[in-house]
Amino acid sequence: MSDDKIIIFDTTLRDGEQSPGATMNKDEKLVVAEALESMGVDVIEAGFAIASPGDFDCVKSIAERSTGKTTICSLSRAKENDIQTAYDAIKDAKRGRIHTFISTSPVHMKHKLKMEPDAVIEAIGKSVSFARNLIDDVEWSAEDATRTEIDFLCRAVEKAIASGATTVNIPDTVGYTTPDEYFDLIKTLKERVPNIDKAVISVHCHDDLGMSVANSLSALRAGARQIECTINGLGERAGNAALEEIVMGIKTRGDRFPYTIGIDTTHISRVSKLVSTVSGFAVQRNKAIVGANAFAHESGIHQDGMLKSRDTYEIMTPESIGLKKSDLVLGKHSGRAAFKDKLHLKTN
Numbered sequence: 001m002s003d004d005k006i007i008i009f010d011t012t013l014r015d016g017e018q019s020p021g022a023t024m025n026k027d028e029k030l031v032v033a034e035a036l037e038s039m040g041v042d043v044i045e046a047g048f049a050i051a052s053p054g055d056f057d058c059v060k061s062i063a064e065r066s067t068g069k070t071t072i073c074s075l076s077r078a079k080e081n082d083i084q085t086a087y088d089a090i091k092d093a094k095r096g097r098i099h100t101f102i103s104t105s106p107v108h109m110k111h112k113l114k115m116e117p118d119a120v121i122e123a124i125g126k127s128v129s130f131a132r133n134l135i136d137d138v139e140w141s142a143e144d145a146t147r148t149e150i151d152f153l154c155r156a157v158e159k160a161i162a163s164g165a166t167t168v169n170i171p172d173t174v175g176y177t178t179p180d181e182y183f184d185l186i187k188t189l190k191e192r193v194p195n196i197d198k199a200v201i202s203v204h205c206h207d208d209l210g211m212s213v214a215n216s217l218s219a220l221r222a223g224a225r226q227i228e229c230t231i232n233g234l235g236e237r238a239g240n241a242a243l244e245e246i247v248m249g250i251k252t253r254g255d256r257f258p259y260t261i262g263i264d265t266t267h268i269s270r271v272s273k274l275v276s277t278v279s280g281f282a283v284q285r286n287k288a289i290v291g292a293n294a295f296a297h298e299s300g301i302h303q304d305g306m307l308k309s310r311d312t313y314e315i316m317t318p319e320s321i322g323l324k325k326s327d328l329v330l331g332k333h334s335g336r337a338a339f340k341d342k343l344h345l346k347t348n
Contacts, residue, residue, distance in 0.1 A: 003225075004258060004259045005225070005259070005260050005261075006220065006225060006226070006227060006250065006260065006261050007042045007200065007202075007225060007226035007227070008040075008041050008042050008043070008226075008227060008229065008246070008247065008261060008262070008263055009041075009042065009043040009045065009202065009204075009226050009228040009229070010041045010043065010044050010228075010229060010230065010243060011045040011204075011229070011230055011235075012032065012036070012230040012234055012243075012275060013029050013032060013033065013044065013045065013046050013047055013058075013062075014045040014046065014047050014048055014075055015045070015204075015228075015230060015235045015236060015240055016231065016232075016234030016235055016240070016275070016279070017047075017234075017279075018235065018236050019234050019235055019236065019239065019279070019281065021280060022234060022279040022281055024278050024279060026054070026057065026058050026061065028278040029046075029047075029062065030058075030061060030062060030065065031274065031278070032271075032274060032275060032278060033046060033062045033065070033066075034065070035267070035270070035271045035274055036070070036231075036271065037066065037067065037069055037070045038264075038267065039263060039264055039267040039268075039271055040069075040262040040263045040264045040267075041263065042070065042071065042226075042262060043070065043072075043073055043097065043226075044062070044066075044070050044072055044073065045073045045074070045099065045228075046058065046059040046063065046072050046074060046089075046090070047059040047062075047074060047075070047089075048074070048075045048076070049074040049075075049085045049086045049088070049090075050077075050081070050086065056088075056089050059072075059074045059086075059089040059090060060088075060089045060090075060092070062093075063089060063090045063091070063093035063096060064092045064093070066093050066094060066095070067094065068094030068095055070095070071093070071095040071096065071097050071137065072090050072093040072095065072096055072097070073090065073097040073098070073099050073139070074086035074089050074097075074098065074099065075099045075100075075101070076098060076099065076100045076101075076131075077100070077101065077102070078100055078101065078123045078124065078127035079127070080127070082100070083098060083100055083127060083130050083131045083134070086098045086099075086100075086131075087131070087134040087135060090135075091135075095137070096135055097135070097137040097138070097139055097167075098131040098134065098135055098137070098138050098139070099138075099139040099140075099141065100127050100128065100131050100138070100139070100140055101140065101141035101143050101169075102120060102123055102124060102127065102141075102142070102143060103120075103143040103144050104142040104143065104144065104148040104152060104153060104156050105143075105144035105147040105148045106147075106149065107144070107147065108143060108144045108147075117152055120156070121155060121156060121159050124140065124156055124160050124163065125162075126163075127140075128140050128160050128163035128164050128165050129163045129164055131164070132163065132164030132165075136166070137166055138165050138166055139165065139166070139167035139168070139169055139202065140160040140165040140167070140168055140169065141168075141169035141170075141171055141202075141204070142156055142157065142160075142168075142169070142170060142171070143171065143173050144171070144173045144174065145169075145170045145171050145172070145173070145185075146170075146171075146172045146174075146181070146182070146185065147174070150185070150188060153170075153189070154188075154189060154192045154193050157170075157189055157196070158193045158194065158195060158196075160199075161193070161196065161198050161199045162195060166198075166199055167199055167200045167201075167202050167226060168200070168201060168202065169202040169203070169204055169226075169228065170185065170186065170201065170202070170219075170224075171203070171204035171205070171206075171228075172203070172204070172205040172206060172212070172215055173204075173206060174206060174208060175205065175206035175207055175209050175211070175212060175238060176208070176209070177205075177211075177215055178209075178211060178215070179211065179214045179215050179217075180218070182203070182205075182215045182218050182219050182222070183218045183219065183221060183222040184222075185222075186203070186222035186223055186224050187222045187223065189201065190222070190223045200226050201219075201224040201225060201226070202224060202225075202226035202227070202228060203215070203216050203219040203224045203226070203227055203228065204228035204240070204241075205219075205228075205240065205241045206235060206236065206237065206238065206239070206240055206241075207233060207235075207237075207239045207241065208237060208238045210238075212233070212239070212240060212241035212242075213241045213242060213245045213246060215241070216229070216241045216246055217246065217249055217250075220250075220257060221256075221257070227241065227246055228240070228241075229243040229246050230242065230243060231243050231244070231271055231272055231275040232244070232272055232275055232279075232281065232283055232287070232290065233245070233287075234279060234281060242288070244268045244272060244288075244289040244290050245289055247263045247265060247268070248265065248289050248316060248320075251265060251316070251320070252315055252316050265320050265321055265322075266320065266322040267322060268289065268321040268322055269290060269321045269322035269323050270322055272289075272290040289321060290321070295314065295318040295323060295325075
């Protein structure tokens, strides 16, 4: 893989569906998976196969229908039964991945796992090795990585890679970190973990403090090469990093993010509307990229500038995400220029 290629890992169907009230049925998930694949997503996390028979069936159906353009992934805890179930669900995919995880922060190990650090390291080795014996593509995640002691995180990542992980994910599970902290964390792992070059570094950021996209992009500059994200930023609590913001951030600011991605951005608007419809989660009007106001202008000053040259107030085109045009909205802040433009359109 080229060093400037960024892998887009979409978890709308797994983490996105964990948004309270965002449940999707099997047929809806199949339609979304097909849309994500046609859009050019590199990896689709289709679900958490062991969660229920229904979840297993959805993941299995998505895997069976995949064309091979996209890797189909299932999440699993660091337990052999979980991992085996994940494999059984995705084994018919032309390209499949098992994604297994365990917590590494002191608060999670003490209160959630009730495990000592050495036992967690042992569990990492056993779970990743078991998964790797089933399939070549194995991702391992350190849940709550950004609140994990750095020495222990380095040790855990090294163990995961030595046990066969081809991708190591360093999630900001609770949306706690900041861009500079996250940059330093990824950089430290690259410098201190001796076998880090044997795996792709992935990031998975939540938006509890509103910094998920900024954190994700900062991690790219530190050396991460996979970003986990969701359509419309769906996800637990305040949501995940939004795919459309990640992708258009890279596309629009290539001077700061000189990377390549395989996403066809003209699908963004359509897929956003699809996910909004099937999840029941409306997109806020002022949402970046896909909100109804993202390419709408009411201020007279802005409208006058837009009529003279679109790049005065738009840093990307509506066509680039699949829309037909910008919208000059007549309102109390509008001026003569927009009013004349509307009259001209009406008479022609």
